[in-house]
Amino acid sequence: MVLRQMDAGKCLTAAAATGNTREVQRMMEEGRVHPDTTNEYGRVMMMGNPKVASLLLQKGANPNVQDKYGIAPAHDAARTGFVDTLQVLVEHGASVNVADKNGALPIHIAIREGHRDVVAFLAPRSDLKHVNTSGQTAVDVARASRVPDMVDLLFAHVHS
Known part of the structure; x- marks a missing residue:
């Protein structure tokens, strides 16, 4: 059937x-x-x-398939805090540097939601200089979120 x-x-x-x-x-x-x-x-x-x-x-x-809002499975996993699923997605070729319609990468979303373990996983794999449509980098989003130690977590992964 x-x-x-x-x-x-x-x-x-x-x-x-x-x-x-x-x-x-x-x-x-x-x-x-x-x-x-x-x-x-x-x-x-x-x-x-x-x-x-x-x-x-x-x-x-397709690990990088996006819906009409540009949301890919990595965005959903980052939003909900599923670090294990993100690992599986990345192992199968998912890009963590695909932006949604707002220009947000999965790391922007994980920071906003306060998922430290997801941020720690994404930070070394993400383009931390990428700006969303509001002109914010991941560090800017972390500062705005006021989640304790989130900025420090990102700075540990920022490469000049």
Whole structure:
């Protein structure tokens, strides 16, 4: 049985969001659902579970696919603090230097959300001189966030 694309995206998103690797695998094999299928909101899969992310990537998901807002899986993982998923994404070729429509890199989002472990993972891999559409670098976002030690964490990774 082949699901309509919208229904397939909704079902795949639900299975992935709950970490149901068995259902994700079944849908891709039996339902012939592509791992980059979008849900009813036009969003690509948020890979919040490293096992599901790995499975989807092994089945051909594009680690750099962006939705209409320019949000890639790395942005979603950074926003929600899923450092394990970010590691899987990077291992499968995800760029942490892809900007969304606001010019934000995943590190900008992780800083804003206060996810220190994600920032520590992203900092040595990110273009810390990249500016978002507001003209802010990662360090500027860290200063504005007033999260204790966030600026120090970034300065430990800034290379002149």
